[in-house]
Amino acid sequence: MDLDTVKERAGPRQFSPDDDMPREYxxxxxxxxxxxANSEIMGAYLERPFIREAPSLDRKLAYSAKTxxxxxxxxxxxxxxxxxxxxTREQMLNELxxxxxxxxxxxxxxxxxxxxxxxxxFFVDGAAMRRQATLKRTSWEPYAHAxxxxxxxxxxxxKHGESILKELATGSKKEQxxxxxxxxxxxPRIIQFFGPTDDDSTHHDFSAExxxxxxxxxxxxxxxxxxxxxxxxxxxxxxxxxPTIEQDEDGNYRVAEDELDWEExxxxxKNEYDPGRGQIDSRKRAHDAVExxxxxxxxxxxxxxxxxxxxxx
Amino acid sequence: xxxxxSLSGPNDLDDRERAAVESLLYRLADDExxxxxxxxxxxxxxxxxxSDIAIANIAxxxxxxxxxxxxxxxxxxxxxxxLIWERDPxxxxxxxxxxxxxAEGDWADAIVRSYFYDEAxxxxxxxxxxxxxxxxxxxxxxxxxxxxxxxxxxxxWLRRLVGGDxxxxxxxxxxxxxxxxxxxxxxxxxxxxxxxxxxxRTRSPSAMRAEWIETVTGMxxxxxxxxxxxATDEDGxxxxxxxxxxxxxxxxxxxxxATHYDEITNTYDELGRDHAARLMEDPDDE
Numbered sequence: 071m072d073l074d075t076v077k078e079r080a081g082p083r084q085f086s087p088d089d090d091m092p093r094e095y096x097x098x099x100x101x102x103x104x105x106x107a108n109s110e111i112m113g114a115y116l117e118r119p120f121i122r123e124a125p126s127l128d129r130k131l132a133y134s135a136k137t138x139x140x141x142x143x144x145x146x147x148x149x150x151x152x153x154x155x156x157x158t159r160e161q162m163l164n165e166l167x168x169x170x171x172x173x174x175x176x177x178x179x180x181x182x183x184x185x186x187x188x189x190x191x192f193f194v195d196g197a198a199m200r201r202q203a204t205l206k207r208t209s210w211e212p213y214a215h216a217x218x219x220x221x222x223x224x225x226x227x228x229k230h231g232e233s234i235l236k237e238l239a240t241g242s243k244k245e246q247x248x249x250x251x252x253x254x255x256x257x258p259r260i261i262q263f264f265g266p267t268d269d270d271s272t273h274h275d276f277s278a279e280x281x282x283x284x285x286x287x288x289x290x291x292x293x294x295x296x297x298x299x300x301x302x303x304x305x306x307x308x309x310x311x312x313p314t315i316e317q318d319e320d321g322n323y324r325v326a327e328d329e330l331d332w333e334e335x336x337x338x339x340k341n342e343y344d345p346g347r348g349q350i351d352s353r354k355r356a357h358d359a360v361e362x363x364x365x366x367x368x369x370x371x372x373x374x375x376x377x378x379x380x381x382x383x
Numbered sequence: 384x385x386x387x388x389s390l391s392g393p394n395d396l397d398d399r400e401r402a403a404v405e406s407l408l409y410r411l412a413d414d415e416x417x418x419x420x421x422x423x424x425x426x427x428x429x430x431x432x433x434s435d436i437a438i439a440n441i442a443x444x445x446x447x448x449x450x451x452x453x454x455x456x457x458x459x460x461x462x463x464x465x466l467i468w469e470r471d472p473x474x475x476x477x478x479x480x481x482x483x484x485x486a487e488g489d490w491a492d493a494i495v496r497s498y499f500y501d502e503a504x505x506x507x508x509x510x511x512x513x514x515x516x517x518x519x520x521x522x523x524x525x526x527x528x529x530x531x532x533x534x535x536x537x538x539x540w541l542r543r544l545v546g547g548d549x550x551x552x553x554x555x556x557x558x559x560x561x562x563x564x565x566x567x568x569x570x571x572x573x574x575x576x577x578x579x580x581x582x583x584r585t586r587s588p589s590a591m592r593a594e595w596i597e598t599v600t601g602m603x604x605x606x607x608x609x610x611x612x613x614a615t616d617e618d619g620x621x622x623x624x625x626x627x628x629x630x631x632x633x634x635x636x637x638x639x640x641a642t643h644y645d646e647i648t649n650t651y652d653e654l655g656r657d658h659a660a661r662l663m664e665d666p667d668d669e
Contacts, residue, residue, distance in 0.1 A: 078635055114427045121423045125651040126659035127453065130420075131446050137426050138439035140644060145432045163432075184650040230662075237660055356428040359488025361431035362549050371548035 073280075074155060080281030082207035084212045086152050095280050100156040100212045102282055106167050107147035108173040109198075113190065114140035115353050116177050120187050132230045136191070139223045150212040151295065167357040169341050169350045174198075176259050178338045178346025185238055185248040189256035191231030193298060197263045199224050200294045201285075209281030232301075239305035253302070254310045261313060261325060262335050264291040295323040389580065390516045393458035403581055404516050405459060406476075406574035410632065411453035411507075413477035414568070416467070416662035417640075418500060420446035420647060424485055425493055434490075437536060441497065444529045451522050458518065463659040468651045468652065472636070472644040476572075479631035480564040482640045491544055498537035499565035502599055504530050506591040507568075515582035538602070545606045555608055565599075566613065566621055567630045589619030595631070 073092050076085070085091055114137040121137060124130040147292070148159040157165075165171040171196065176194045202224065206217045238249040264287045277283040285293075295315070302309060313328040337343045341350060390400055422442035429435035453466050480500060485492050508527050514520045543551045544550035569592035578584050596612050603610040613625035651659075 089528060111427065120650075121426065122420055122646055123650045125468070125654065125656055126661070127416075127446070127450050127467065128662040129660055131443060131450070133664060134423055134426065134439060134443050134446065138436055138443065141427065141432060141435050141439065145436065148432070175507045184651065185654075233660075233662070242655060248654075280499070353427075356487065358488055360428070360430035362488070362553075363434075363490045363544070366544055366547035366550035367430075369550075370543045 074145075077279050080209050080279065081282070082284075083211040084209045084210065084281060086211040087155075091154070094276070095278045095282075096154040096156050097271050098277055098280065099213065099282055100154045102150050102277065103147055103151035103154075103210070103213055104157065104162050104165075106174050107144045107151060107162065108171045109177060110140045110144035110147060110160075111166060112173045112177040112349065112353070113194075114144070115139075116181055116349065117187065117190060120181070120184060123184055125184065129234070129309050136227050136230065139227065143216075143220045143223070146216040147213075150164075150210070153212045154210070163357075168352045169347070169354070172341065175262055175335060175338045176256075178343050178349060179256075179259060180345050180349065183248070183252070185245070186252045186256065188231045188235035188238065188249070189252055189260070191227060192235050193231075193256065193260045194263060194300075195228050195231055196298055197260060197290075197294050199228060200290045200297075204284040205289070235305055239307065250307060257310045258313060258330055261291070262330055262332075264288075264294070266332065267327060270280060282335065291325065292322060293321075295325075299323075388515065388582075390583070393455075393518070399582060401459065403574055403577040403583055404519075406572065407519075407578050407583055408452050408456050409476045410465070413475045414481050414593065415445045415452065416449035416494075417475070417477045417643075419443070419449060420643070421481060421483075421485070421492040422493070422497075425490075430490055434540075438493065441533050441536065443621065444533065447469055448526050448529075451525065455518050455522070463661075464485035464651075464657065468648055468656070468659055471593060472641055473634050475631075475636070475640070475644075476634065477631055478564070478567040478570070479627060479629045479637055480561065480568060482620045482636060482643060483561075483564065484639050484643070489557070491550065491554070491557040492546060494537055495554060495557035495561055496565075498541060499561060499599060500568070501533040501537055502528055503565065503568045503591070503595055504656075505534060506586070506595055507649070509562065510586035510591060512603075513582075513585050519659050541602075542606060545608065551607065558603060558608055558610055562610065562613075563625060563627045565595075566626055567632060568592075569595065570626070570630050570632045572632050579609075587619075592621070593619050 071079075071090050071092060073094060075096055076092060079085075085095075103173070117133070117140075117256050118137050121134045123131055124133045148162055151157065151162060152159050162171065166173075174194075176190065181190065199221065202217055202221050205223060208214045208217070235249070238245045240246075267288055297310065299315075313329040316324045316326075318324060334343060338346055341347065390396060390404070393401075393404075396404065405515070419442045422438055422445065425435070425438045426442065427435060429438050453463065456466055480496065483492075483496075505527075508523050508530060511519055511523045512527075516525070518659040524606070541554065544554050571588050575588060579587050600610040600612050613621050615621050629635050650656075
């Protein structure tokens with residue numbers, strides 16, 4: 071299929087592995103899905119220590135289930151990315167381990183306290199949900215299909231994140247202050263989640279033309295602010311002064327983006343932000359430490375030829 | 384054997400019955416809680432995405448079981464903070480097998496430990512299916528099915544790991560190191576006589592241990608791993624030489640447990656909490 075035909079036919083769930091897609095399409099889709107899959111893994115990596123530190127048995131269960139779901143989303147998404155024929159899952163996982171794989175800006179920041187968990191589990195996941203909901207109509211069918219499950223499960227995660235936030239925001243004075251502090255630290259990063267305004271986005275035009283992306287970053291940011299500013303206020307959180315956010319007469323929010331630290335954002339985008347680098351490197355150590363298991367599995371599968379190996383999943 | 388007369392609900396037990404039921408429940412709950420929390424160390428760090436999801440699943444099953452057993456302790460008026468968050472760590476009754484930390488990358492330890500634990504768990508649950516305490520009996524069924532999957536998972540992995548030289552060496556090392564700790568799962572305390580006598584459990588720990596030793600040494604030998612049955616006396620009791628320095632059942636733990644407990648309660652303490660959020664209903668509450 072040539073590129074013009076792709077653009078002409080581009081629509082929700084329009085293309086599948088049965089179609090002969092041009093390389094430009096397959097590369098753009100791989101880049102997008104791989105980024106998404108990596109983000110699931112790195113988000114889970116960031117949150118894992120809080121399974122242990124969750125302050126109730128039910129919260130511990132819910133948090134463990136959440137990180138497991140995210141691993142499952144990563145698995146689904148790598149499969150959807152693999153179906154484009156550009157990279158294998160192993161390649162993508164190696165790239166992630168080696169610090170070449172890109173992932174969401176928010177997951178480069180370390181998390182030190184439980185009071186920070188709703189910043190990810192409510193706000194960041196809520197922001198991601200805005201984007202993911204539109205991706206159910208992306209043109210690469212395996213990606214859209216993965217989104218059905220991801221969006222369904224993310225709904226539960228966000229509810230749990232909201233429940234953690236509510237508990238803290240209605241808790242002791244100390245808890246309320248701590249969660250407000252965490253909100254002030256995380257708010258600019260959360261706004262940056264959607265990237266800079268569309269003028270500066272390099273990959274958007276093509277992705278939109280071939281139906282991979284369904285909404286612009288600006289539209290998504292609007293949608294997020296519409297929904298989450300009232301929620302933050304409902305829980306008594308004060309919206310930080312930076313960046314300045316104003317509402318115009320049509321009810322649209324204007325964010326003073328020049329007040330945000332884009333130098334840090336682009337450093338992060340290149341995997342060069344020090345704390346994020348720390349996350350990547352510590353995950354790499356963990357990944358390397360079980361290389362022997364993957365080698366043993368390969369050995370087992372080679373020597374066990376003649377009969378199919380049992381699944382040890 | 385004649386069925387032991389059924390005990391009544393939590394409010395109608397005499398002191399001896401209640402002490403016996405509680406003692407058994409603490410061990411069940413603490414074992415599951417601590418080993419589950421240890422397993423979460425592997426989440427997002429396991430060798431493959433699939434194994435990562437599987438170990439997370441197992442951790443959650445065990446946590447869910449811990450919750451079922453702690454719920455039964457709540458029937459006696461204990462609260463979740465008393466049972467977990469504000470409890471003196473030295474009163475935890477889990478076996479020391481559950482609390483040992485994993486060395487980074489030591490997946491063989493995770494698999495061998497899970498194999499030892501789930502084989503023991505299987506026997507322990509079987510001995511509770513006809514328990515004289517109705518609420519224990521009612522909950523066993525929920526758990527048995529999941530433990531079957533855990534055993535299958537561990538066995539499949541063991542067979543795969545010993546298929547390579549490094550894997551075999553690591554499995555052997557984990558077996559040598561963990562075997563004495565696994566024996567502590569069956570160590571008795573002074574309440575055990577009453578537990579058996581009242582029919583709360585239908586098989587003694589010594590009898591279960593004998594079967595466990597036969598099963599695991601048989602399986603390990605079959606896959607080419609050396610495993611020696613420990614010396615026992617005529618009552619099936621294992622000599623203390625075969626056990627590690629810390630057994631756990633009587634509250635005697637390794638130093639790792641104090642550190643682990645501090646991490647578990649870090650948030651609860653940092654926030655100065657005095658209650659634990661409940662998100663799900665207790666199945667016994669109307």
